Amino acid sequence: MPDLLTSEELEAKLREVGAERYHHRHPFQIRLQSGQCSRGEVEAWALNRYLYQACIPRKDAAILSRMDDVALRREWRQRIVDHDGDHDGDGGIARWLKLTDDLGLDREAVMSGRLALPATKFAVTAYLTFVREQSLLAAVASSLTELFSPSVIQVRTAGMLAHYDYVTPATLAYFTRRPIQAKRDSDCALAFVKAHARTPEQQQDVVAALEFKCAMLWSMLDALEHAYVYAKPAPGAFEPADLGERLAAA
Numbered sequence: 001m002p003d004l005l006t007s008e009e010l011e012a013k014l015r016e017v018g019a020e021r022y023h024h025r026h027p028f029q030i031r032l033q034s035g036q037c038s039r040g041e042v043e044a045w046a047l048n049r050y051l052y053q054a055c056i057p058r059k060d061a062a063i064l065s066r067m068d069d070v071a072l073r074r075e076w077r078q079r080i081v082d083h084d085g086d087h088d089g090d091g092g093i094a095r096w097l098k099l100t101d102d103l104g105l106d107r108e109a110v111m112s113g114r115l116a117l118p119a120t121k122f123a124v125t126a127y128l129t130f131v132r133e134q135s136l137l138a139a140v141a142s143s144l145t146e147l148f149s150p151s152v153i154q155v156r157t158a159g160m161l162a163h164y165d166y167v168t169p170a171t172l173a174y175f176t177r178r179p180i181q182a183k184r185d186s187d188c189a190l191a192f193v194k195a196h197a198r199t200p201e202q203q204q205d206v207v208a209a210l211e212f213k214c215a216m217l218w219s220m221l222d223a224l225e226h227a228y229v230y231a232k233p234a235p236g237a238f239e240p241a242d243l244g245e246r247l248a249a250a
């Protein structure tokens with residue numbers, strides 16, 4: 001059994017996991033931010049990621065339902081408000097739909113998830129199952145990828161604005177608020193994890209939870225790369241208008 005880490009050592013270990021395994025290193029992410037994606041690849045990314053966005057308030061509600069502490073619940077519930085908003089047209093999910101609208105995607109097709117890749121659906125379901133079935137500590141730790149999201153969001157947003165003329169700041173409005181929200185949310189989750197991971201086993205669970213979440217994010221980009229860079233979407237999945245050109249180039 002490994003030694004008990006100090007809370008600073010645990011934090012350093014978690015940051016190491018992010019540096020090695022977070023999706024900022026994924027080839028599809030690098031392709032997206034450096035202007036190499038076709039229009040169809042950008043559309044497929046936005047359509048598939050909608051399912052991840054839509055699952056986040058549901059997974060936060062599952063986590064919230066397991067918290068005994070009133071003060072913690074009060075902090076955590078803000079995450080749900082951020083995504084769902086207070087009325088129609090408000091909140092992160094609505095802002096994600098602004099992105100898919102601007103890309104010309106049909107709302108029903110996006111929101112129903114019927115054109116998403118099988119791997120996207122499996123990944124999102126795995127995240128929901130994880131937070132329901134693992135300990136509360138591991139469920140909270142699985143959100144810690146948000147420690148790393150502000151920098152990937154900044155690089156991706158700047159890259160997309162520079163390289164894709166059909167993408168404007170209004171199209172990417174979803175991302176404007178995320179870095180501040182992610183900092184607030186990950187500060188809260190990290191403080192909880194550092195205070196409650198008090199045995200080597202609990203510390204291992206926390207590290208494994210972050211590795212799981214990095215793998216889940218990574219697998220969604222693997223699936224996008226396979227389907228749209230190599231022009232092989234699964235039967236029934238989204239087929240962008242430029243898929244034929246991509247196939248000819250492959």
Ligand SMILES: O=C(O)c1cc(C(=O)O)c2c(n1)C(=O)C(=O)c1cc(C(=O)O)[nH]c1-2
Pocket residue numbers: 056142143144145146148149152153178217
């Ligand atoms: O753009 C990104 O790369 C990115 C990554 C992540 C993440 O690391 O899980 C989240 C988000 N965005 C995001 O917008 C978001 O609301 C969010 C919530 C969570 C979570 O697990 O609770 N991660 C993320």
